[in-house]
Amino acid sequence: MTGPADNGSAAxxxxxxxxxxxxxxVPEHDPHAPGPHDPDGxxxxxxYGGRFxxxxxxxxxxxxxxxxxxxxxxxxxxxxxxxxLRDYAGRPSLLTEAPRFAEHAGGARxxxxxxxxxxxxxxxxxxxxGQALLTKRMGKKxxxxxxxxxxxxxxxxxxxxxxxxxCVVYMGEVDTQRQAxxxxxxxLLGAEVIPVTSGSRTLKDAINxxxxxxxxxxxxxxxxxxxxxxxxxxxxxxxxxxKVIGIEARAQFLAQTGRLPDVVTACVGGGSNAxxxxxxxxxxxxxxxxxxxxxxxxIETGEHGATxxxxxxxxxxxxxxxLLQDEDGQTIEAYSISAGLDYPGVGPEHSWLxxxxxxxxxxxxxxxxxxxxxxxxxTEGVIPAIESSxxxxxxxxxxxxxxxxxxxxxxxxxxxxxxxxTAAKYFGFYEES
Amino acid sequence: xxxxxxxxxxxxxxxxxxxxxxxxxxxxxxDDSVELxxxxxxxxxxxxxxxxxxxxxxxxxxxxxxxxxxxxxxGFRLRDLFRVVEAVSSAGGRAVVMTYWNPVHxxxxxxxxxxxAAAGGLGMITPDLIPDEAGDWIAASQAHDLDxxxxxxxxxxxxxxxxxxxxxxxxxxxxxxxxxxxARDAVGSxxxxxxxxxxxxxxxxxxxxxxxxxxxxxxxxAGFADAVIVGSALVTSASSGVGAVRELxxxxxxxxxxxxTTIG
Ligand SMILES: Cc1ncc(COP(=O)(O)O)c(C=O)c1O
Numbered sequence: 001m002t003g004p005a006d007n008g009s010a011a012x013x014x015x016x017x018x019x020x021x022x023x024x025x026v027p028e029h030d031p032h033a034p035g036p037h038d039p040d041g042x043x044x045x046x047x048y049g050g051r052f053x054x055x056x057x058x059x060x061x062x063x064x065x066x067x068x069x070x071x072x073x074x075x076x077x078x079x080x081x082x083x084x085l086r087d088y089a090g091r092p093s094l095l096t097e098a099p100r101f102a103e104h105a106g107g108a109r110x111x112x113x114x115x116x117x118x119x120x121x122x123x124x125x126x127x128x129x130g131q132a133l134l135t136k137r138m139g140k141k142x143x144x145x146x147x148x149x150x151x152x153x154x155x156x157x158x159x160x161x162x163x164x165x166x167c168v169v170y171m172g173e174v175d176t177q178r179q180a181x182x183x184x185x186x187x188l189l190g191a192e193v194i195p196v197t198s199g200s201r202t203l204k205d206a207i208n209x210x211x212x213x214x215x216x217x218x219x220x221x222x223x224x225x226x227x228x229x230x231x232x233x234x235x236x237x238x239x240x241x242x243k244v245i246g247i248e249a250r251a252q253f254l255a256q257t258g259r260l261p262d263v264v265t266a267c268v269g270g271g272s273n274a275x276x277x278x279x280x281x282x283x284x285x286x287x288x289x290x291x292x293x294x295x296x297x298x299i300e301t302g303e304h305g306a307t308x309x310x311x312x313x314x315x316x317x318x319x320x321x322x323l324l325q326d327e328d329g330q331t332i333e334a335y336s337i338s339a340g341l342d343y344p345g346v347g348p349e350h351s352w353l354x355x356x357x358x359x360x361x362x363x364x365x366x367x368x369x370x371x372x373x374x375x376x377x378x379t380e381g382v383i384p385a386i387e388s389s390x391x392x393x394x395x396x397x398x399x400x401x402x403x404x405x406x407x408x409x410x411x412x413x414x415x416x417x418x419x420x421x422t423a424a425k426y427f428g429f430y431e432e433s
Numbered sequence: 434x435x436x437x438x439x440x441x442x443x444x445x446x447x448x449x450x451x452x453x454x455x456x457x458x459x460x461x462x463x464d465d466s467v468e469l470x471x472x473x474x475x476x477x478x479x480x481x482x483x484x485x486x487x488x489x490x491x492x493x494x495x496x497x498x499x500x501x502x503x504x505x506x507x508g509f510r511l512r513d514l515f516r517v518v519e520a521v522s523s524a525g526g527r528a529v530v531m532t533y534w535n536p537v538h539x540x541x542x543x544x545x546x547x548x549x550a551a552a553g554g555l556g557m558i559t560p561d562l563i564p565d566e567a568g569d570w571i572a573a574s575q576a577h578d579l580d581x582x583x584x585x586x587x588x589x590x591x592x593x594x595x596x597x598x599x600x601x602x603x604x605x606x607x608x609x610x611x612x613x614x615x616a617r618d619a620v621g622s623x624x625x626x627x628x629x630x631x632x633x634x635x636x637x638x639x640x641x642x643x644x645x646x647x648x649x650x651x652x653x654x655a656g657f658a659d660a661v662i663v664g665s666a667l668v669t670s671a672s673s674g675v676g677a678v679r680e681l682x683x684x685x686x687x688x689x690x691x692x693x694t695t696i697g
Binding site: 204 | 487488489490491492494498505510511534535536537538539540560561562563565566583584585586587588589590593597608611612613
């Protein structure tokens with residue numbers, strides 16, 4: 001079977017990539033194949049995941065599961081997905097070493113997986129193309145989505161334009177203001193953007209509103225969830241659509257350095273870019289997997305979105321996972337300068353990776369992320385998304401901890417164009433001019 | 434034997450459907466909600482559903498969302514729920530709790546069931562808990578002798594209706610339309626078909642909810658269901674005070690008595 005990685009870096013890197021593994025194992029190249037890291041038949045990763053969803057939506061989730069289970073084994077689907085990733089999204093994305101940035105990371109070697117270079121500017125397009133293809137297979141004509149930073153909304157509007165599907169995007173009113181540029185992009189692409197005015201008016205409430213739409217229009221509509229969270233089969237399906245990040249990165253890392261990284265790090269909002277890159281290395285026990293959560297104004301202030309670091313198990317949006325909640329089980333509103341990380345829940349597989357200690361989770365503050373945002377711009381000429389800047393700030397700390405011998409891989413999940421207004425205000429650029 | 438069996442035996446003997454009214458605990462304040470729920474019982478609600486206000490009510494439309502927000506903003510805490518249930522039960526009313534699952538999970542499923550039973554509650558309606566995930570609740574409900582009211586929907590397959598009714602006790606909750614809660618001009622035409630499909634799998638009484646707002650609609654639903662469930666319309670009337678709630682409940686209670694039901 002032809003995985004996307006076969007068309008790209010692996011071929012560019014070394015001819016015998018399949019055997020370049022230091023353990024002598026052939027790397028798994030089919031991101032869709034069922035395997036030992038899949039949840040059980042009802043979507044449980046250990047105790048987490050499952051379906052805490054109204055009965056009215058179970059039929060649609062069953063239909064989606066059945067369709068996905070067929071599609072993931074169907075070369076017609078997987079080849080078409082691989083073709084779109086290559087010829088439309090521009091995969092494989094580059095792996096770029098960042099030596100001037102790395103001087104600030106204790107002299108460790110730092111490599112960036114350049115998801116910012118994908119069409120639409122972030123990793124989100126991987127999952128969106130997969131689910132949009134599934135939508136067509138199911139014969140549905142209407143797609144709804146939630147968005148925080150607007151990257152998932154833009155990616156969804158893009159795929160819907162490409163495939164001729166109607167598109168409605170729910171976006172918290174606060175985020176429509178923070179990410180006005182992306183609202184304009186979605187409208188230009190033909191999507192309807194509905195500002196959500198309930199609750200905290202951010203990502204969590206956009207998902208609530210999208211679920212309300214879905215339960216009303218489920219016959220005609222696919223809910224194209226933007227992260228590896230929600231009721232089964234979303235967490236496993238979204239993960240598999242993003243596995244291409246990790247599979248490519250592993251082959252590219254081996255090709256460029258002849259070894260595997262010591263640490264792989266990624267930011268964690270709902271957890272999709274992190275789970276995608278982690279899975280390239282999940283069976284490499286010596287590779288540490290470190291997820292970076294938004295520490296906001298500082299954990300001690302209570303204004304943060306560090307779900308795995310500070311939360312406790314609970315249900316939100318259909319799955320059992322770590323959750324920011326109070327004593328009574330009411331969701332606590334998250335805060336981050338980054339609209340894409342401002343979410344009190346997280347995908348269930350991350351909870352399982354945390355409890356089994358296969359992955360570690362820490363947080364960095366707004367200030368640390370914004371420092372890394374500016375540093376990467378000035379040392380490497382790459383403007384990262386504020387979301388991804390959290391992973392960069394994490395890498396700076398990890399490098400300082402591990403020293404100059406360390407090899408660090410960072411998932412640069414998106415580009416920062418959408419964040420210019422936030423950044424200009426943060427750094428006072430408007431006052432200077 | 435279900436805790437609600439005597440109620441449905443009585444309504445069946447009277448040849449009518451039961452009237453079930455919903456109100457969130459703590460709306461607009463804890464004391465007010467006690468007064469409103471007692472008024473609903475006095476005016477003819479055979480059973481009240483005491484809602485637990487929740488931060489993320491995904492199955493609810495604007496009316497109940499706003500009510501939950503009001504209750505939480507005025508300081509409602511989970512422990513107040515048991516006080517409200519106790520106040521309804523001790524005044525001779527019958528109460529079940531309707532709640533999203535996370536607060537119960539957080540409190541501890543067995544502890545929640547224990548405290549609900551101690552307050553005189555008869556069971557629980559769980560809109561985002563399906564039997565497939567309900568192992569803890571099935572055990573706790575048996576230990577504390579509470580009814581488990583699961584939901585069926587127009588989109589439920591025969592297989593799922595069979596599974597859901599087999600796990601239920603007291604009654605089965607049929608959601609009349611695909612959508613969130615909120616008063617509607619017409620009760621979904623899907624409701625009657627869903628009730629008929631559900632009857633093929635169970636002898637439990639079937640309640641129909643989502644959208645009923647008048648005595649006339651209640652009479653229409655009573656023509657094919659064993660219980661008529663009214664939520665948003667009562668919540669809306671509560672904003673105009675206890676008098677408006679009495680008036681609506683009285684109208685609804687007349688409605689369920691107008692048309693002979695299909696049972697018996
Ligand atoms: C660039 C970028 N990175 C990361 C995220 C966070 O999402 P996730 O944790 O699912 O990767 C977002 C979400 O909007 C994003 O736009």
